[in-house]
Amino acid sequence: ILNVEQSPQSLHVQEGDSTNFTCSFPSSNFYALHWYRWETAKSPEALFVMTLNGDEKKKGRISATLNTKEGYSYLYIKGSQPEDSATYLCASTQGGSEKLVFGKGTKLTVNP
Amino acid sequence: GAGVSQSPSNKVTEKGKDVELRCDPISGHTALYWYRQSLGQGLEFLIYFQGNSAPDKSGLPSDRFSAERTGGSVSTLTIQRTQQEDSAVYLCASSIIRGNQPQHFGDGTRLSIL
Secondary structure: OOOOEEEOOEEEEEOOOOEEEEEEOOOOOEEEEEEEEEOOOOOOEEEEEEOOOOOEEEEOOEEEEEEOOOOEEEEEEOOOOHHHOEEEEEEEEEOOOOOOEEOOOEEEEEEO | OOOOEEEOOEEEEOOOOOEEEEEEOOOOOOEEEEEEEOOOOOOEEEEEEEOOOOOEOOOOOOOOEEEEEHHHOOEEEEEOOOOHHHOEEEEEEEEOOOOOOOOEEOOOEEEEEO
């Protein structure tokens, strides 16, 4: 059974603060790690897909790192803005399968 | 271009009724997935179709749940004899299968069983 854990569950920050969240996953049989952003009343939006140990990806003010040996990924947001408010989901795939196993997400609220 | 389309967006029905949820994936995407999010839970995998291969049904919670994908495109998720615990947001996603591609999600169907 593949368990993906995310922390914290929720986070409130002020506009301009930088923040980060953690995703942990079993490292055995690892295939890929996905990050999604899910805003209320919208569909989840893909941010990153990472596969290699040491991978770092960046999209604007958001970046992510991956450690497949110890089974964790960090998502960083630099200079948070109110429009960054959303639930950030990570999901892992295992053993060559494409089906995603999701964590419960980190709900970020950025106060203006 | 058009994204993943799901219908209906909301469905309220009485316990014991059957429901059908529809997903129209992005054109050219060979893989199609169904997930659901129950209250307080994370997104849970239900079923996965890839091209002409047999679907991976390992996430379906009971034999009341079934899904089909006709002509490699539109998919229908059917829940028979609905129960209150079936209340959830049902999400469909599609992707290109060429090594770890992101999945593209629809807006979901919010199903409420009275």
